[in-house]
Amino acid sequence: MSPERNVASPYLPSSAKSVRIFISTGEVSGDLQGSLLVAALKRRAEQMEMAIDILALGGDRMAQAGAQLLGHTSAIGSVGILESLPYILPTLQVQQRAKQYLQENPPDLVVMIDYLGPNLSIGSYVRQHLPQVPLVYYITPQEWVWSFGSRNTNQIINMADRILAIFPGEARYYQERGAAVTYVGHPLVDRMQDAPSREQARAQLGLADDQRAIALLPASRRQELTYLMPAMFGAAQQIQAKLPDVQFLIPLSLDAYRSAIEQAIQAYGLRATLIANQTQTVLAAADLAIAKSGTVNLELALLDVPQVVIYRVNPVTAWIAKRVLKFSIPFMSPPNLVSMEAIVPELLQDDVRPDKITQLAMELLLNPERRQQTLAGYGRMRHALGEKGVCDRAAHEIFALLVQEVNTSSI
Missing domain, CATH: 3.40.50.2000 (Glycogen Phosphorylase B;)
Incomplete structure (x- = not known):
């Protein structure tokens, strides 16, 4: 967490029996990873006897897992500068709808999954307009492998209250730069x-x-x-x-x-x-x-x-x-x-x-x-890659952050 931020969520009282989480991801792989996390979050909420609403930018898999889609992004994705041009307008349109929804219906927590450019935009908006809402970056983009410099890395660290890393190298990269990081392992270990x-x-x-x-x-x-x-x-x-x-x-x-x-x-x-x-x-x-x-x-x-x-x-x-x-x-x-x-x-x-x-x-x-x-x-x-139970560990970390924010806000 950025040292100057003291997050305290007014949206989740200590006696809360329901929680609203927003998840942002894109492309086919993000939809897969998102669907696994949605299922794990629902299991965790059931264990805690809480109702959960999950709103998302994602695809069909996430919808089937129980998320309510605010925008369909599994087919909006590219790698490269020229390749991204056809997707700029549809991405901006989806983001604008999501930002408007978040402003009108603030969630209790935001989760980013991969999807570097769009998620930096969404995350920056959340930090600026909803600073009290905790933000988790689960599966950071491969910035840690091919970083062009410190700008994106610093932006990810400053916007995220916690990074949930799926690769050992990813965890080391962000830990060395002062981020709050938990290594959970790779979710495909569960899927397989x-x-x-x-x-x-x-x-x-x-x-x-x-x-x-x-x-x-x-x-x-x-x-x-x-x-x-x-x-x-x-x-x-x-x-x-x-x-x-x-x-x-x-x-x-x-x-x-x-x-x-x-x-x-x-x-x-x-x-x-x-x-x-x-x-x-x-x-x-x-x-x-x-x-x-x-x-x-x-x-x-x-x-x-x-x-x-x-x-x-x-x-x-x-x-x-x-x-x-x-x-x-x-x-x-x-x-x-x-x-x-x-x-x-x-x-x-x-x-x-x-x-x-x-x-x-x-x-x-x-x-x-x-x-x-x-x-x-x-x-x-x-x-x-870690032991099975990856997605449940990720869900546990997310709910732990929510509880931490509840305790902070009740002091």
Whole structure:
């Protein structure tokens, strides 16, 4: 907490039997993480015999978990400077509605999840107009990995009464800079407790045990259909030529992408099945995945599925990041970020080419020693992610902050 702030919430009396929490997040991964937190908050409220209302900027998963959406943001997201331009207006419109609602209906606590630019705007508004409302940043953006400087870091620290970190490196980064931080572990540890086994997943999808299957995960953002899918599907075409019996499985992240992906499947002549609403099953059934960088990399790692990770943005964005902003990162994918080691192969920007993807994929498929190295790395990564109960620990920290504010306000 910023030292000059003394937060005391007048909205939650000590005898309160209900609580209102606002959660702000965006994109497909934020919607997933948000839904897990919503479920945990509801469990915690039930244990405390309290009613809870959760208002949110999020997506369908959060709504299904019980949040009331003030704006739908799972499809509003991008990585890069030029890539973000089409989303500026819809983001501003959603934010304006949310800010107006918050001003008229102040919550008891605000939770930010990832979503750097929009959440810095929402958080700054809360600090300026609702200074008495405690704010938790759960899952900070990867500022701690690729920081361009101290501005965003300082803004996050100054707006957040507590940071709930999901990576050990994330916790260290903010602790070293004086933030109030609690390391809770990664929420996917919880999510994967109910994941199907390879055998169960294959039975559900109708795949034989000896059928070689590769999961293709091209996009959770629209820009990735342009910058990632051609190289990924080009590699799949090459792999299919080498392994004619291979079956490609493509989980559909958003229904809006269905047509573009179906057209690409046909154009590249792939033996591929596009599958909706069964992402975890598809991942569990795969022998290998070729995936965009993102949360899905960690899901694959927790399922012990070897993977090739790729990412590319507009060349102009890449040039500005490298030459002007001096952008440099040790790793892009979450499995490698956990312990800062190269567990899974990454191809970035100009290296995202079908031939390079194919070479790495074939090695992971056909070289038992290389596969075993990956699985051993996954084991080390899993040990560093924390024990199950992550989301419940996060919910406990959030309610503890609410109780602290109640006690402060009653003094």
